[in-house]
Amino acid sequence: MDAGTRNRLRARLVSLRDELLTQGSMNIPPARTDVVSTPDDDEAPLTHMxxxxxxxxxxxxxxxxxxxxxxxALVDEDPEQFGLCEVCEEPIKPRRLELMPWVVLCVACQEKHEHEHRSPGSRKHLGDFQ
Ligand SMILES: [Zn+2]
Known part of the structure; x- marks a missing residue:
């Protein structure tokens, strides 16, 4: 991977991280107080859901x-490793990295991994990005 691509993906990771951190401080009340302070029984199931x-x-x-x-951390500490599959060390497809710059497995290894650790419904969608 060339330095330009890496820098661009790094910038994307930073903005994704900041986005997640910002969302974390909004709109989601602390779980416990919400349960305790709901006076209306009709609203309770909805609140719970x-x-x-x-x-x-x-x-x-x-x-x-x-x-x-x-x-x-990988980009900063071991830039040559970034964008390579953690298992087979083949380069991860650029399109996959564009969509999910945090992935550490190539499609083939991801699918193998999911096949070996299959849990119903979870994370199957990751295999869709090829
Ligand atoms: Zn791989």
């Missing part, structure tokens, strides 16, 4: 944030 969704999103966001931080 909203919270489940929010907490699921929080977890996904935390995971993504971690992947982005790892990728940024």
């Amino acid at each position: 909203t919270q489940a969704i929010a907490s699921n999103r929080n977890r996904e966001r935390a995971d993504r944030l971690e992947q982005i931080r790892d990728a940024l």
Whole structure:
């Protein structure tokens, strides 16, 4: 990967990270106070559901944030390794990196990994980017 591409992907990682961090400070109330302070019984199930969704999103966001931080650390500490598959060390396709600059596996290794660690419904969509 040339330095220009790497710099561009790095900048994208930084802005994605900042975006996630900004979202983290908005709109999602602390889970516990929300449950305790809901006086209306009719609203409780909805609140509960909203919270489940929010907490699921929080977890996904935390995971993504971690992947982005790892990728940024790799760019800075071991730039030659960035953009190479963690398993087979082949270059990851540029289009895949453009879409998901935090990925560490090529499509083939990703699919193999998912096949070996299959859990119903989860993360299958990652294999769609080829
Ligand atoms: Zn690979």
